[in-house]
Amino acid sequence: MVFDGIIASFIVGFLRKGNLRGLAKLHLKWGWIFPLLLLFQMIVFTLQNKVSFLGTTSGYIYIGVYIIGMLFLFLNRDNPGFIIILIGVFLNFIVMAVNGGRMPVSLEAASILEPGYLDILKHELYAKHALLTEATKLGFLGDIIPLSDPYPRTQIISIGDVIMNIGAFVFIQHLMLHHRNVDKLDAHLQLEGGETK
Template identity: 60%
Template sequence: MVYDGIIIALLVGLFRGGNFKGLADMKIKQAWVFPVLLMIQIVIYILQNKIPILGFYSNTIFILVYLVGMYFLWLNRHHPGFVVIFIGVFLNFLVMALNGGRMPVSIEASAVLDPYFVEALKNGLYGKHAAITESTRLAFLGDIIPLSAPYPREQIISIGDVIMNIGVFFFIQYLMIGKIEKNSTPQVTTTN
């Protein structure tokens, strides 16, 4: 869902007269952390059912990825939108931590997905996700919001995902437009 938010923010930024120059100029502390965390999650997702020991520790690794990600966001909290992103990530982390390192997913909401994914979810073989059950804690923070047509991609998102994307939107708008407006503000000079 984060990628969708980035694309939407970029399109809105262009529509509002912004440009990509601000994206090139962004200064984020420890910027290498985000791609590394993303790659770790992709590797675990691909290999967790093929390498038993990795599957055994995958929940713990997902929690560690979230902790490092929140630290990265906290380091960069001075950027517009990063505190909002942090709140969204924290809500996702909280529900996952309380549910054994897996994001709870509503089976009813997952009806918008391919039946293969619903079966994998029910069988506990779907990445860092698990079906919501009677014992799920804070289920309302799980993936319970279905997105389908006219939305271009069928998926299920959480309240944390929505909040995170709002923060991403603010940050990208600042980079594409806010910096332009800040730099183009006329300077008033006085003469004696």
């Protein structure tokens, strides 16, 4: 859902007459680490059912990825919305850390998904997810929120995902609108300066 939230945030930014000029001025500490973590996770997702070593260690790998991601967010906490994103990531991290590195998925919530998804979840590793059971710790922080019609994409999300999307929205709105407002202020000051000459 995070990617859905990012896309929606950009759409709202454009509707508010924002622009992407802020991207050119965006400087993030360890900015290279985020795409690298995404790529690394995709590789683990793809191979964990084929390579036994990855299958047995993938939970620990995901925990490590989350720790590095939280460090990245903390180092860049001065950016609007990053603290909110960090809180959301931390909530997801906590529930995964106490459940072997896997995000618990509610069977009831997952009933809105394709039946094949539940079969995979029951019998093999699927991404970084695992079924939520009576033995699950902090299950309320897992993927327990179903999204379906009228939402355009059927999926299940966690409380942490919701908070992360709020933070991403705040950041993207700032990114798209702040420089526009600064440009308006500069133009106004230049105009006033010209009138006083």
